Amino acid sequence: MRIAFAGNPNSGKTTIYNAVTGRSEKVGNWGGVTVGRKEYPIKSEFTKGTEAIAVDLPGAYSMSPFTPEEGITSEYVRNEHPDVIINIVDATNLSRSLFFTTQLLELGIPLVVALNKADINAKEGTSIDVAALEQKLGCPVVSTTAIENKGLAEVVEKAVALNGTTQKAPYLQADIDLHDKNAVDKEDRKRYKYVNDIVSKIEKRKTKSAQVNKQDAADKILLNPVAGILIFAAVMWFVFWVSQAWLGPLVADWLVGYIETFQEWVATQLENSPPILSALLADGIVGGVGAVIGFLPLVMVMYFLIALLEDSGYMARVSAVMDPIFKRVGLSGKSVIPVVIGTGCGIPAIMSCRTIRDERERRATSMLATFIPCGAKIPVIALFSGAFFAGAGWVSTLSYFFGLLLIFLGALLIKAITGYKYRKSFFIMELPKFKVPSLKFAFKSMMERAKAYIIKAATIILICNTIVQVMQTFNWQFQVVEEGMEHTSILASIATPFAFLLIPLGFGVWQLAAAAITGFIAKENVVGTLAVVYGLTAFIDVDELALTGGANNVAMAMGLTSVTALAYLFFNLYTPPCFAAIGAMNSEMKSKGWLWGAIGLQLGTGYTVSFLIYQFGTLFTEGHFGQAFIPGLIAVLCMAAIVILVGRKTRAHFDEQYRLHQAAQAAKA
Amino acid sequence: MTLLEAEVGKTYEIKEIKTDDDEMNAFLFRLGCYSGEPITIVSKGKKSCVVVIKDGRYNLDQLLSEAVVI
16 A cells, blocks of 8 residues: 655655655755655554555645645645555644645545644644544544654554545535636635634644744844855855864774775785786775775765754755845745755755746756765865865865855856846745754764765776776777876777867866766766876875875876866866766756756856866966967857857747737737 | 835734735745735844744745735
């Protein structure tokens, strides 16, 4: 049997889903965390042996969808006929939640109400007469506290028991013409009146919800346009600093020690085997993968801190305080959430754009969200900051804030290209109650991420490194490349044409081009490939965030100055994300034009940013422009010309459509 | 008057919602924000405000604050 989890946003559906299935799907204290359907069998200890699949759905306020993710829910309960619905109700906001409950009860599918957040009600002195509510709704009602695992067994038990029955609706909408706006409005008012009557009889509140409390005082500061934004910047800086300049590297040093020992052990084991095999195993596989794994602690600490933020209720405030700025560039306050999630991984970030109602804003956000460096780019940032900038914390902070700046500039560009006409873009965000973030949830989220990172390193990164190692070891005749003849290897001959294009950016050598290309498969590959092609391993040193054997050795091996290193780093950060994220963009945008526009914009941005940094950086440090300034300038100008042309075409098309629209209206009149 | 002209801490009755956007109106309706219902202003800035509708707190931007007539 299938049990669907439906209810208002931020009522705790996914928390209950995770508890009964043992999964670790993303949870957070704001409305719209879950944007897709998730299914998994419920643990048998809950179902007493009956096979039941839990279906977690995005939050919805009613059966009529407003944003794309709400549509998933109403479509599912209407068309896929789940056997039972568990309606998770936020017990602190009964009067709003029961509107949806009465709609669900009309479907005829047996329903159990989980009155969640009972702990908050107990604290605030709100009491609900569960037995009376049960009787009024005609379905089982169970009081639950999902974060403490309370009442969940009873909910599942009651749901399983109802399998095969039919629900009788306590309230039925009159048979009206659903296209008649006034009739629908009248019916909805009647439904709300029905709900209000129930609530007034069964709910007793000690504290009125409109009463001003401490949270409102905090919100006053957090939502202040100046203080709120400064606080957000400070909070994010703190997260980056702790994860990438303090605690993360501290743990990484310790881990790298073990990796090095392991690598030496492997090398000893292979002492008597052919040198090719030992090079492949010890340097290529263990070294390359080890280099990536070494940065794992940085990613983990970051995930832990972001999870704490997400769980606290702060995200909704950030979204509200950033709305005016984002609106000015043609995005929405809701675009902030993908940006923050994007610090972890671009794919969920792009998916979370679904909560944005306006299509143009949604597509633009999913196009730009990956300019914020994701967790996979942390190793790249840490490597370059360690090798070329003595582990300076400003490199990582700059990477993130520069990414944010690119989002703003990109949004303005998209606004100009699409011929954005002024359209009312409303913003409303529910401000959930703050809560002390759960260390347990944050820890779980961190471990989940660590697992994914290790699996990725042991599969994709491992395979890529092996291929890179083989391609570098052999030439096209499958002979081992001799020392001094590295440029004849398969890898070199494939990467060289690309390297040629990168000369105006200051890093036109095949090794760096190869690393940038493998980065499109997974961004950690940039580090892995660099480790392989330059024969460098174990990137982080014990004492300072410098490279083993001295940061200078690595810097020299790569032959980059600090200007070219920064250009190369930014090229890897701001060019298109990995293929998986591009795939996510494709499925969210649902438009080939937008997808290619996105890839083009990202390539163009990465190229232009690197070009400017390298050329002007060289001008500044050495008093002259870098190599191939003119060809690079021509390339950048060509890209600008393409942008202008595309913009012109789109705007002409837009105007035409607009005119047709007006003509049609005139004809009607 | 609209929400931005209202007094902080007071509860008003919503007279009309004027967003010129049927879907938006319907969405607000489902939150319990429709004519005849009470709305309380918790705080307001120059361009936004925080209100209580039913038992939930919401942040509204300028456009929406001006669209709710009380």
